Amino acid sequence: MEITGKKHVGVFTFPFASHPPLLLNVVRRLAPAAPAVVFSFFSTAKFNRALFTERGSDYILPYDISDGLPEGYGYDGKVGVEAQIGLFLGVAEEEFKRGVQAAEKEVGVRVSCLVVDAFLWFSGDLACEMKIPWVAFWTAGLSSLSAHFYTDLIRQKYDELKDSVGPDDEIPNLIPGLPVVRLGDIPKEVIFGDLESPFATMLHKMGGAITRATAVFVNSFQELDPDLTKNLSPIFNNFLHIGPSNLVSNQKPPSKPDESCCISWLDAQNPRSVAYISFGTVCTPPPHELVALAEALEETKTPFLWSLNNDSQKHLPSGFLDRTTATGWGKIVPWAPQVQVLNHCSIGVFVTHGGWNSVLESIGSGVPMICRPFFGDHPINTWMIERVWRVGVRIEGGSFTKHGTCGALQLVLSSSPDDGLKQRNEALKDLVHSSVGPNGSCVHNFKTLVDVVTGATL
Known part of the structure; x- marks a missing residue:
């Protein structure tokens, strides 16, 4: 040539x-x-x-x-x-x-x-x-x-x-x-x-x-x-x-098709009520943290869409899937179309590892974050999210416990549209869309x- x-x-x-x-x-x-x-x-x-x-x-x-x-x-x-x-x-x-x-x-x-x-x-x-x-x-x-x-x-x-x-x-x-x-x-x-x-x-x-x-x-x-x-x-x-x-x-x-019907499930949920949970393709919390996160979701009755691979699902509490997904207020999938999910009106919080791509996608959607950092730039991204931009929170102690996760979910999801957290997320969303x-x-x-x-x- x-x-x-x-x-x-x-x-x-x-x-x-x-x-x-x-x-x-x-x-x-x-x-x-x-x-x-x-x-x-x-x-x-x-x-x-x-x-x-x-x-x-x-x-x-x-x-x-x-x-x-x-x-x-x-x-x-x-x-x-x-x-x-x-x-x-x-x-x-x-x-x-x-x-x-x-x-x-x-x-x-x-x-x-x-x-x-x-x-x-x-x-x-x-x-x-x-x-x-x-x-x-x-x-x-x-x-x-x-x-x-x-x-x-x-x-x-x-x-x-x-x-x-x-x-x-x-x-x-x-x-x-x-x-x-x-x-x-x-x-x-x-x-x-x-x-x-x-x-x-x-x-x-x-x-x-x-x-x-x-x-x-x-x-x-x-x-x-x-x-x-x-x-x-x-x-x-x-x-x-x-x-x-x-x-x-x-x-x-080319994106994978939404084979798990995430978007149609979100269509049936209330506005800003759902916790979307994903830790990217590399990170998975250890089994005891998966249990704590699941217990917090159940304790707070938080509707959730959780992207979790099949191997990790076996660590969830006994009966959790039947009690949550069978009743329709929770959904666990091996993969979710993340950008589409975050832009859906039913998403109220993103539970994330704090990887940079996920952070930018959340900012672009105006969705507050609960961060559980793992390695690399996750911790410093989490610092910026919580303490500089103030558009989310770090999970208490840096890892999932039932008590800490309940508190974070309640703090973010119970905030009113007029409070600072939601206003800051909307302001940052407007800034990024204006910049592009x-x-x-x-x-x-x-x-x-x-x-x-x-x-x-x-």
């Missing part, structure tokens, strides 16, 4: 969790806005098979790179996620170089820009060697980006305080742009855990390299975190909030991103 008169952009993914589909959504927005560009999309065979039902369009071409797993290993639990990341990082730099060479040969056009997941810090060196722009995508929120960017400063401050503070202490000015943060909510890769692990090392090096990027774009909107944005904007080149992926994608991957509207900040930022990627501003 040789495509004359075109520019060629290489897209590097971090092939874990939701990272590849998020970056592909951006490319699917860029492609029609930059018709003179061919995008070569590099990911593992596993993700490319899932994301591309066929070879790809003429201008978005998938290329497979190795995941680094030894022969005979699969994604079947034999290798933990952190070990998988370490194996991938061991081969990633050479794999992306090989992929670029193969794509340039096939397309017949030299790569003129790299658009990459920000985790892949080494791609900046490759862009420098190639003398082309390096454009980095941060898939999560600004609080976690700031924590990783300021890792050295945070560690220095922590070393001065560590004899007098613990995880539950709230520390002022630990992260520039954030007046106060709970120490235990800082991502553990910053000051806790194994600081020499491949994942922690990757994030630390990313924080040190990202200021060299030609542009840094984020999966958010600038009105959400004005102080953090104000702090980082002078530091990063072309710091661009291009909008929550769920609200701005031109073309979403025709004259919104995200629209203007995306036009700048197109100019950077196509070379119009260089």
Whole structure:
């Protein structure tokens, strides 16, 4: 294949969790806005098979790179996620170089820009060697980006305080742009855990390299975190909030059909009465917490729609399914169309792990959250939800107990439309929808991103 008169952009993914589909959504927005560009999309065979039902369009071409797993290993639990990341990082730099060479040969056009997941810090060196722009995508929120960017400063401050503070202490000015943060909510890769692990090392090096990027774009909107944005904007080149992926994608991957009839069940419920419960595709509370959550739902008689895999359902209290789902005031499904569910008028609260995509989907729907964080950026997202934006609450003690969950459900669901919680959710919902509207900040930022990627501003 040789495509004359075109520019060629290489897209590097971090092939874990939701990272590849998020970056592909951006490319699917860029492609029609930059018709003179061919995008070569590099990911593992596993993700490319899932994301591309066929070879790809003429201008978005998938290329497979190795995941680094030894022969005979699969994604079947034999290798933990952190070990998988370490194996991938061991081969990633050479794999992306090989992929670029193969794509340039096939397309017949030299790569003129790299658009990459920000985790892949080494791609900046490759862009420098190639003398082309390096454009980095941060898939999560600004609080976690700031924590990783300021890792050295945070560690220095922590070393001065560590004899007098613990995880539950709230520390002022630990992260520039954030007046106060709970120490235990800082991502553990910053000051806790194994600081020499491949994942922690990757994030630390990313924080040190990202200021060299030609542009840094984020999966958010600038009105959400004005102080953090104000702090980082002078530091990063072309710091661009291009909008929550769920609200701005031109073309979403095909969604599963609503085989469990979630929406029709919600249609029969009262407005703002239902607790929607989901912890994403990776997280599941331990069995005793599932029991506590179920008991709280039953105790408070809260109507609920719960996305829970079949293996976990066996841990629910004896008779719970018969007492709740058989009577119609509860529904448990293995999968739910989350964006549609959150936008349904019957949803009154989202019980969530606090993953960034779920947070943005909840904000875009104006639904308050009850957060049970697990790892990664979940704790710091939860801090922002409860203490900065004040659009939800953290579960008491950080894990589900019957008493704490009853209290959280009653607090959120019994609040009136005129109280601060619901007003703040509606205000934030209005802000995000305005930001992605025709004259919104995200629209203007995306036009700048197109100019950077196509070379119009260089």
